[in-house]
Amino acid sequence: MPAITLYHAPPSRSSIVLWMLEELGEPYDIKLISLSKGDNMKPDYLAINPMGKVPAIKHGDTAITEVAAICTFLADEYPKAKLNIPVGAPGRGVYLKWLFFGPSVIEPAMTDRAFPRKEAPRAAAIGWRDFGIVLDIVAKPLAKGPWLMGEQFTAADVVIGSGLRYGMMFKMIPERKEFTDYVARFAARPAAQRAEQKDKELSAASA
Numbered sequence: 544m545p546a547i548t549l550y551h552a553p554p555s556r557s558s559i560v561l562w563m564l565e566e567l568g569e570p571y572d573i574k575l576i577s578l579s580k581g582d583n584m585k586p587d588y589l590a591i592n593p594m595g596k597v598p599a600i601k602h603g604d605t606a607i608t609e610v611a612a613i614c615t616f617l618a619d620e621y622p623k624a625k626l627n628i629p630v631g632a633p634g635r636g637v638y639l640k641w642l643f644f645g646p647s648v649i650e651p652a653m654t655d656r657a658f659p660r661k662e663a664p665r666a667a668a669i670g671w672r673d674f675g676i677v678l679d680i681v682a683k684p685l686a687k688g689p690w691l692m693g694e695q696f697t698a699a700d701v702v703i704g705s706g707l708r709y710g711m712m713f714k715m716i717p718e719r720k721e722f723t724d725y726v727a728r729f730a731a732r733p734a735a736q737r738a739e740q741k742d743k744e745l746s747a748a749s750a
C-alpha cells in the first residue's frame with residue numbers, strides 16, 4: 544500500500560497536490576471527497592481535516608493539511624525528485640518565502656479584491672499591503688525565469704503557479720506576460736499534463 548493518500552475533490556485546491564504528486568513520482572492512492580455531497584463534513588473526513596477542506600494527505604498515520612504545507616513536506620520528505628531546496632543550501636530561505644507567499648499574500652490579496660470588504664482594510668494591518676505591488680514582486684523572478692528559483696523547478700512553482708493560473712482563469716489576476724508565459728512553461732511539463740488528465744477523468748467519473 545502506498546505511503547501517501549491524497550484526499551481529493553477534482554477540480555479544487557487538492558488538484559495542486561495532485562500535480563505535486565505527479566512531479567514527485569512516488570506511488571500514491573487517491574480517496575475522492577465529494578464536496579457537493581458533503582463528504583468533507585462527515586465525521587470520517589473531519590477526523591483527518593477538522594476544517595472540512597481539501598486537500599489533505601495521509602502519510603503513514605499522519606494527516607497533513609494545507610496545500611503549501613503538504614507541498615513543502617513532500618518536497619523535503621522525497622528529496623530524490625529535487626523539488627526542494629534543502630536546509631543548509633543558499634536558496635532555502637527564498638524558497639520558503641515563495642511557499643508562504645502563495646497562501647499568505649497572493650491568495651488573500653486576490654480574494655479580498657474579488658470579495659471587497661465593507662470598509663477598506665488598513666494597508667499596514669493586512670499581510671499583503673497593495674495588490675499591484677504583490678503582482679510586481681512575483682513577476683520579477685518570473686521575467687527572468689524559467690522558474691521562481693531560477694533554473695530549478697521547485698514545490699514553490701507548484702504552489703505559486705497554481706494560484707496564478709487559477710487567478711487568471713477567474714479574472715482575479717491580470718494576464719501579464721510574465722504570468723502567461725510562466726503558465727505556458729509549466730503546463731508543458733509532463734507531470735502537469737498527467738495531473739490535468741487525471742483530474743479531468745476523476746471529475747467526469749465523479750459527476
Ligand SMILES: N[C@@H](CCC(=O)N[C@@H](CS)C(=O)NCC(=O)O)C(=O)O
Pocket residue numbers: 555556557578583595596597598608609610611646
Ligand atoms: N487553506 C486551505 C484552503 C483549502 C480550501 O479552501 N479548499 C476548498 C476547495 S478549493 C474546500 O475544501 N472547500 C469546501 C468547503 O469549504 O466546504 C489550503 O490551502 O489547503
